[in-house]
Amino acid sequence: MHIRVINPNTTAGMTATIGEAARRIAAPGTHISATQPDAGPVSIESHFDEAISAVGVLEEVLAGEREGADAYVIACFGDPGLMAARELTRAPVIGIAEAAFHMASLISTRFSIVTTLGRTGIIAEHLLEQYGFRHHCRRVRAAEIPVLDLEENGDAALSRLIGECRRARDEDGIGAIVLGCGGMADLTDEIAREVGLPVVEGVTAAVKLTEALVGLGLGTSKHGDLAFPRPKAFFGRFAHLSEL
Numbered sequence: 560m561h562i563r564v565i566n567p568n569t570t571a572g573m574t575a576t577i578g579e580a581a582r583r584i585a586a587p588g589t590h591i592s593a594t595q596p597d598a599g600p601v602s603i604e605s606h607f608d609e610a611i612s613a614v615g616v617l618e619e620v621l622a623g624e625r626e627g628a629d630a631y632v633i634a635c636f637g638d639p640g641l642m643a644a645r646e647l648t649r650a651p652v653i654g655i656a657e658a659a660f661h662m663a664s665l666i667s668t669r670f671s672i673v674t675t676l677g678r679t680g681i682i683a684e685h686l687l688e689q690y691g692f693r694h695h696c697r698r699v700r701a702a703e704i705p706v707l708d709l710e711e712n713g714d715a716a717l718s719r720l721i722g723e724c725r726r727a728r729d730e731d732g733i734g735a736i737v738l739g740c741g742g743m744a745d746l747t748d749e750i751a752r753e754v755g756l757p758v759v760e761g762v763t764a765a766v767k768l769t770e771a772l773v774g775l776g777l778g779t780s781k782h783g784d785l786a787f788p789r790p791k792a793f794f795g796r797f798a799h800l801s802e803l
C-alpha cells in the first residue's frame with residue numbers, strides 16, 4: 560500500500576524527519592511518500608498558519624489522488640484541512656492529533672499532551688472536544704519551544720520537552736503522554752526512556768491506523784457530509800479547482 564504522509568508546513572528538514580519516523584514503523588509492503596506543499600508557512604504555530612496551510616494540504620491530497628495513494632496522513636498536530644481532505648478521496652485520511660488521541664485512549668484512562676508553544680494549546684483543546692476525547696486528557700501543556708527549534712536547536716528543545724513531560728508525569732495523574740507536534744516524530748523513544756511513561760506520537764500512530772483501515776478495506780465514506788464536493792467554478796488563483 561502507498562501512504563502519502565503530508566507535512567503541512569514547508570520545512571523540508573521536518574518533512575524528512577516525519578518521513579523517516581513513518582518508514583521506521585511501516586509494515587513491509589507499505590510505501591511511504593513524505594511530502595509538503597510548495598507554498599505556505601515554514602511552521603504552523605497559530606490559527607492563521609493553520610488556515611493558510613490547509614490549502615496546501617488539500618493540493619497534496621489532490622496530487623495523491625492523481626498518483627493513486629491508498630491513504631493520507633496529515634502530519635501537523637492541528638490536523639489542518641482534515642475534513643475538507645476527506646471530501647476529496649475515498650481513501651482514509653488521518654490527522655496525527657486524532658490518531659494520537661485514539662491510541663493514547665487505548666493504553667491509558669488519562670493522558671496529557673505536551674506541545675510546542677502555549678498559544679497552540681487551544682487548537683489541541685478544540686480537537687479534543689471535536690473528536691470526543693476531552694474527558695481523557697488531563698492537561699494540554701507546552702514546552703514553550705518554537706516549532707523550528709525542533710529542527711534547529713534540537714538538544715535544547717529535547718531538554719525542555721523532557722522537563723515538561725516529567726512534570727506531566729508527576730503532577731497530572733496520567734498513564735501516558737501525547738507528543739503535540741509532527742516535528743517530535745523522532746523523539747518518542749528517548750522521551751519515553753527518560754520519563755518512564757508510554758509516549759504516543761501522532762505520525763507513527765496515524766501510519767499504523769491507516770494501515771489498519773486499508774487492511775480492513777475501509778475508507779472515507781462518501782455518504783453524507785464527506786461526499787465529493789459539488790462541482791462549481793473557482794476563480795483567481797484557485798481556478799484550477801474548477802475541474803475537480
Ligand SMILES: NC(=O)NC1=NC(=O)NC1=O
Nearest residue numbers: 602603635636675740741
Ligand atoms: N502544535 C504544533 O506544534 N503543531 C505543528 N506545527 C507544525 O509546523 N507542525 C506541527 O505539528
